[in-house]
Amino acid sequence: MKDKDIKKLIEKSEVATSVDFTDKVMQKIEAQNVLPSSITIWSLRQIIVGFILVTVISIYLIHHFLGLKILAGNIAVPFFWTLLLLMGLNYLLTINRYKKI
Amino acid sequence: MGDKIQDSDIELITKVRNGDLNAFRSLVNLYKDKSLSLAVSIVKNETVAEDILQDVFMKMSRNIGTFKFKSKFSTWLYKIVVNTCYTELKKKKNNISLEENEGAIYYVSVMEEVPSLKLEDQQLYIHKAMKRLKADEALVLRLFYLCEMSLKEIEIITKFSTSKIRVDLHRGRKNLHLILKQLLGDEIDNLL
Numbered sequence: 001m002k003d004k005d006i007k008k009l010i011e012k013s014e015v016a017t018s019v020d021f022t023d024k025v026m027q028k029i030e031a032q033n034v035l036p037s038s039i040t041i042w043s044l045r046q047i048i049v050g051f052i053l054v055t056v057i058s059i060y061l062i063h064h065f066l067g068l069k070i071l072a073g074n075i076a077v078p079f080f081w082t083l084l085l086l087m088g089l090n091y092l093l094t095i096n097r098y099k100k101i
Numbered sequence: 102m103g104d105k106i107q108d109s110d111i112e113l114i115t116k117v118r119n120g121d122l123n124a125f126r127s128l129v130n131l132y133k134d135k136s137l138s139l140a141v142s143i144v145k146n147e148t149v150a151e152d153i154l155q156d157v158f159m160k161m162s163r164n165i166g167t168f169k170f171k172s173k174f175s176t177w178l179y180k181i182v183v184n185t186c187y188t189e190l191k192k193k194k195n196n197i198s199l200e201e202n203e204g205a206i207y208y209v210s211v212m213e214e215v216p217s218l219k220l221e222d223q224q225l226y227i228h229k230a231m232k233r234l235k236a237d238e239a240l241v242l243r244l245f246y247l248c249e250m251s252l253k254e255i256e257i258i259t260k261f262s263t264s265k266i267r268v269d270l271h272r273g274r275k276n277l278h279l280i281l282k283q284l285l286g287d288e289i290d291n292l293l
Contacts, residue, residue: 001278010246013227015138022129025158
């Protein structure tokens with residue numbers, strides 16, 4: 001038997017699912033709610049709120065527990081590092097989103 | 102038979118990852134019949150295969166975030182189908198072979214009375230012949246001819262060596278012809 005004949009035969013061997021197969025799967029999916037929720041990228045407001053929170057926490061920790069200086073020259077070190085941290089996180093989330101596309 | 106993922110798949114998968122149920126439905130509809138054909142190749146029983154396939158799509162929904170777009174989506178999905186089927190086959194091996202044998206006796210006695218071969222009859226005979234093939238041979242034949250997978254992709258999906266895949270393809274073709282000849286005699290020409 002030629003290769004193209006075998007291909008025709010095998011193509012006819014495709015098995016169809018029952019009519020309600022997809023509905024059954026969808027019901028299970030909806031019942032278990034297994035699909036991931038949509039990704040939201042942080043807004044500017046969220047970044048500012050996060051920045052303030054992390055800064056306050058950092059200052060508190062550094063000032064009260066480690067006894068380190070809060071200021072280096074005129075620059076607030078925790079502010080600077082927190083800003084970098086949040087910008088980095090936001091950048092990573094954005095990259096992650098585009099990588100999927 | 103290239104390794105490149107289709108744009109339509111990328112769009113659907115991205116939507117599914119964002120929680121779009123309609124996109125998930127489309128993905129299921131796109132791959133359900135070929136996936137079921139592969140499952141039947143292994144477990145030899147449509148009802149059992151369909152149950153397994155439901156589990157496969159549940160697994161797909163949970164793990165779609167791990168798909169890295171490095172291969173075709175079908176390769177990734179069929180790998181889950183094959184793995185799940187072989188795992189289930191180990192659990193239910195005895196029951197399935199008993200059901201299959203009962204089905205075979207009924208099927209032959211009905212089909213031998215059909216004198217001419219319409220398309221539906223052809224499909225039934227081919228389906229019957231495919232069921233009589235060894236699981237590995239039927240699986241490799243369907244992956245190669247029905248799903249249009251390359252040898253490399255079949256290797257990834259089944260974890261068989263390239264030489265085993267070649268042997269299974271060769272034996273599968275030969276045995277399929279022999280079984281159809283046994284079932285149909287000279288009527289086999291009407292299939293081609």
